[in-house]
Amino acid sequence: MFYSVHEILGWNIMALLPYDGAMIPGLRKFHEPSATFHYAKRDIVIRQNWNQLGVAAVVWDAAIVLCTYLELGTIQLQDRTVIELGAGTGLVGIVAALLGADVTVTDREVALQFLESNLQENIPPDLRAKARARELNWGVNLDQFDPGSYDVVLGADVVYLEEAFPALLETLEYLSSEQTTILLSCRIRYERDQNFLQMLGSRFVVEKVHYDTEKDVHVYKAQKRLAKEDL
Ligand SMILES: C[S@@+](CC[C@H](N)C(=O)[O-])C[C@H]1O[C@@H](n2cnc3c(N)ncnc32)[C@H](O)[C@@H]1O
DSSP states (O other), X not given: OOOOHHHHSXXXXXXXOOXXXXXXXXXXXXXXXXXXXXXXTEEEEEEOOHHHHGGGGSOOHHHHHHHHHHHHTSSOOTTOEEEEESOTTOHHHHHHHHTTOEEEEEEOHHHHHHHHHHHHHHSOGGGGGGEEEEEOXXXXXXXXXXXXXXXXXXXXXXXXXXXXXXXXXXXXXXXXOTTOEEEEEEOOOSHHHHHHHHHHHHHEEEEEEEEETTTTEEEEEEEEOXXXXXX
């Protein structure tokens, strides 16, 4: 029987089972100190640190699929304001910046220094002023950010913690206007993930725009429903 990384590392299971992740084939890549990618005509070397920071310090397949989707150019990024939620290593935000966007990558406080170091190492000096890392804990102190002011909101593999779904939804609503494009990439692992998409659909028009069969990762586009649709 095969288990996906998340099934092995399912947050509940992880707390219970002693394991050496480096010995499990699907997990070996998480134990590499770095991972190299090529997007926007550049090599991007992302540092990883699973042992210290866990899920926030490794590159998930959903990030790779979202970067590939961004590179297709379906969503205009040049000179657009972009915010990434749960950015982890920052790969997606880095690619968005290399594609011309003004990018704010966000995560929990504990992940920020690591995120910032990946930005420093991969964003060339001429683009440096257009990329920054900031703390954003979903649903917390949202007034530190301008409401509805982003053109694009990105999230790779952020749909996995059921208890965080209401706060994640609140954050998406706060940051976006009716003109904002939200792109979320995720693997649908459990029924609860599907439930989140339904919650999202109650506030946003949601459309699946991409599916990577090899990685089993979907990309969903969401756009705030027009106020009159609520009537
Ligand atoms: C599975 S990782 C995905 C990381 C990265 N986006 C990627 O795909 O490689 C989930 C990310 O969400 C972040 N996260 C989890 N709960 C959060 C919360 N309540 N507020 C902000 N970020 C959160 C974690 O710190 C982590 O970086």
